[in-house]
Amino acid sequence: MFDERYSFIITLILYSLSMVCYFTFFMFRKEKFSNYGSLLVKVGIVFHTIALTTRAAEASRLPLANQYEFATSFAWGIAVSFVGFEWKYRFKALGTFVTPLLLLVAFYAALQSREIRPLMPALQSNWITIHVSTAIFSYGAFAIACGVSIMYLIRDRFKQDAFLANYMPSFEKLDLISYRAIALGFVMLTVVIISGAIWAEKAWGRYWQWDPKETWSFITWVIYSIYLHVRLTKGWKDKKAAWFAVLGFLAILFTYIGVNTLLVGYHSYA
Amino acid sequence: MQNKVGLINIRSFFKSMRFGLILLGVLGFLSVVGSFIPQGRDIAFYQNNYTSIVAKTILVLRFNDLYHSLYFSILFGTLCLNLLLCSITRFNKTFNKIFEVPDVKKMRNISAQKVEEDKKTAVIGEIYRKYGFESLNKMEKVNNRTVYYGKKNQMGYLGSWFIHVGVLLVIVFYGYGQYTFFSTHVYGVPGEAKEVLGTNYSLEINDFNIQYREDGSIEQYLSHVNLKNNGGDILKAEDIFVNNPMRHDGYAIYQTATGWAADIKIYANDQLLKEDIFYEATTISDERGPVAIQFTKFYPDFISTENGIYSSSNHSNNPKVLYTIFFMGQRVAMNIASIDENIHWYDYTFVFENPQMYTYFQVNKMKGKIGAIIGAVLILLGLILCFYIKPKEIIITEAGKHIEVFGNNINHLLNT
Ligand code: HEM
Numbered sequence: 111m112f113d114e115r116y117s118f119i120i121t122l123i124l125y126s127l128s129m130v131c132y133f134t135f136f137m138f139r140k141e142k143f144s145n146y147g148s149l150l151v152k153v154g155i156v157f158h159t160i161a162l163t164t165r166a167a168e169a170s171r172l173p174l175a176n177q178y179e180f181a182t183s184f185a186w187g188i189a190v191s192f193v194g195f196e197w198k199y200r201f202k203a204l205g206t207f208v209t210p211l212l213l214l215v216a217f218y219a220a221l222q223s224r225e226i227r228p229l230m231p232a233l234q235s236n237w238i239t240i241h242v243s244t245a246i247f248s249y250g251a252f253a254i255a256c257g258v259s260i261m262y263l264i265r266d267r268f269k270q271d272a273f274l275a276n277y278m279p280s281f282e283k284l285d286l287i288s289y290r291a292i293a294l295g296f297v298m299l300t301v302v303i304i305s306g307a308i309w310a311e312k313a314w315g316r317y318w319q320w321d322p323k324e325t326w327s328f329i330t331w332v333i334y335s336i337y338l339h340v341r342l343t344k345g346w347k348d349k350k351a352a353w354f355a356v357l358g359f360l361a362i363l364f365t366y367i368g369v370n371t372l373l374v375g376y377h378s379y380a
Numbered sequence: 381m382q383n384k385v386g387l388i389n390i391r392s393f394f395k396s397m398r399f400g401l402i403l404l405g406v407l408g409f410l411s412v413v414g415s416f417i418p419q420g421r422d423i424a425f426y427q428n429n430y431t432s433i434v435a436k437t438i439l440v441l442r443f444n445d446l447y448h449s450l451y452f453s454i455l456f457g458t459l460c461l462n463l464l465l466c467s468i469t470r471f472n473k474t475f476n477k478i479f480e481v482p483d484v485k486k487m488r489n490i491s492a493q494k495v496e497e498d499k500k501t502a503v504i505g506e507i508y509r510k511y512g513f514e515s516l517n518k519m520e521k522v523n524n525r526t527v528y529y530g531k532k533n534q535m536g537y538l539g540s541w542f543i544h545v546g547v548l549l550v551i552v553f554y555g556y557g558q559y560t561f562f563s564t565h566v567y568g569v570p571g572e573a574k575e576v577l578g579t580n581y582s583l584e585i586n587d588f589n590i591q592y593r594e595d596g597s598i599e600q601y602l603s604h605v606n607l608k609n610n611g612g613d614i615l616k617a618e619d620i621f622v623n624n625p626m627r628h629d630g631y632a633i634y635q636t637a638t639g640w641a642a643d644i645k646i647y648a649n650d651q652l653l654k655e656d657i658f659y660e661a662t663t664i665s666d667e668r669g670p671v672a673i674q675f676t677k678f679y680p681d682f683i684s685t686e687n688g689i690y691s692s693s694n695h696s697n698n699p700k701v702l703y704t705i706f707f708m709g710q711r712v713a714m715n716i717a718s719i720d721e722n723i724h725w726y727d728y729t730f731v732f733e734n735p736q737m738y739t740y741f742q743v744n745k746m747k748g749k750i751g752a753i754i755g756a757v758l759i760l761l762g763l764i765l766c767f768y769i770k771p772k773e774i775i776i777t778e779a780g781k782h783i784e785v786f787g788n789n790i791n792h793l794l795n796t
Contacts, residue, residue, distance in 0.1 A: 227597070230597075230598070231598065231599065231600050231601060231621070231622035231623065232622055232623065234600075234622070234623060235623045293763075293767040294767075296763065296767075297760070297763045297764065297767065300756075300759060300760055300763060301760065304756045304760070307756075309623075311632075311746075311749070312623050312624070312625065313622060313623050313634075314634070314636075315563075315625070315632060315634045315636075315742050315744040315746075316744070316746070317746075317749070317752070318554060320411075320414070320419070320447040322415045325411045325414065325415045325447075326411075326415060328408075328411055329408050329411050329412055329415075332404050332405070332407065332408035332411075333408065335404065336401055336404060336405060336408075339397055339400075339401055340401075343397070369415075
């Protein structure tokens, strides 16, 4: 149980089962399955936390240094943010829309090399600790906003469906939760960018030089700031804002996965 | 008249949120394009890697160095102007809002009730405490009604204003820093003192170490250096390592790279012609004659196998050099030699001695960092004010037995 690999595999199984439960709840409209789903995610988080702490202990540092470590921490961030938002706003359908995103990132982690390597000198900085740990929560919050916005769009598409109306919160509430999640994610993302810039200045001598990872974090930041403004403008509220929230999360995924696999830059070694 | 209206329209469009968002959108879109095209390569790179039409488009539109292109800067400049105008316009409105008496017409009616004369004060006090207000600061008579109002978290109004000014500062100071950016480099082996070209300083390298972990991975590159001025006074003596640059008067000196160097002695007819420090991948010529030697590659732990030659570690266990000799620009010899071995070529003899690692520093001067940091802090502060310090207002009106409550952001939809 205290072996990282086993606890990570158990985590994957629990998250997958949780998604199955949330889907069963949603498709077959069986309420008690949403409770199972919620419980499974929570147990999943326990094993996930064990996996992360074991790894941290083995490496004698926070598990935030390579593609695998960040992916699994990112998934952990989504799971924790999910439990937080589910608890605060209490609605059952949230899991149906967030667990797929959680699994996407968790399975991406499972595909990465799990080798523990020591930190190269450029990564040895307190700023990178702030940088990466805020990124995890920022991305987690954006994942929630994405899930909630997809709900918004689905609810809008099937306005007549009584079940959806019953189990999904009102448009107003969905919009508000998405806004709260994005506000939190945006503050964090800003900290991510600022701490990253300070670290880059110390390590490479330039705090901003448009390398692909920096560029994509700028793009993400722009998308969410457009979301925030669009929401303030009456005509545009609602559906269009929701689309921006989804687009923003795609940009997040690309910043994280696409940039490392498709583009070349300073960050790519991580 | 028509013209004037047009001009006013243009001006108000110029400072509008819509225009700002269009600019942001365009900048975001261009950034996406730039991230997919490798930046700052030779022209030949684009011609070889793309079809001729695409390569032409890239070069004409400057997509090969998009982020430093004129129009990218102009777009950012326009965004600054937009932010500046919008912030100036919003300044008064924003600050007035903080001190203004709330306007009942813009508030939601929350409740109405009838209360006996003698309980009125108590009820009013209860209401405003219930909504989290500490004191009702003023009373006025309006249309025969007594009006009480309370305000909280008024700083929240400043949030978006701070954000915009912060963004403006960051862009302006970043641009200034880029425009005045100075960069050079210095490298050398312990014992050398090198001038920092373009500055009044020199660097004396006292020591250079690479620290290894038990598993053989590199933990740190560490240089101990003295920074000296023209007069030879030591200004600073410090260890420079990755993530810990030496800073002096706006300059920052970074540990950025390392490589191998050796001492070289060049003899002609057994007479010493030249003695120098020879860096890997450089060439030294005998100034009087047509002969040059290149230190092509260094193998600290040399191994020769069927598949070729390579170094099996980065430790100097079996050091060899690969050298190339040129005569009148033509390559005439290339071979592997040991350290201290005499390499003969006609009357010439070359000897590589004392291989050691050199340290390489980048020296940068980027201005405007403090301005950019202040901007960044303003953005963060603004975001927190904007999202988490929600201004709340309450008005309680009293006319005879009737008490009515109005509010902004109180008793909110999700204030649970
Ligand atoms: C460059 C990045 C920008 C960022 C990060 C940014 C951020 C923000 C944020 C977070 C808000 C508050 C949103 C909310 O209350 O939910 C806001 C409001 C606003 N922004 Fe921006 N903004 C940016 C650029 C601009 C530009 C270029 C303009 C155009 C002049 C603009 C005009 C406005 C206006 C008019 C408001 C409404 C303020 C209010 O109603 O209180 N913003 N901005």
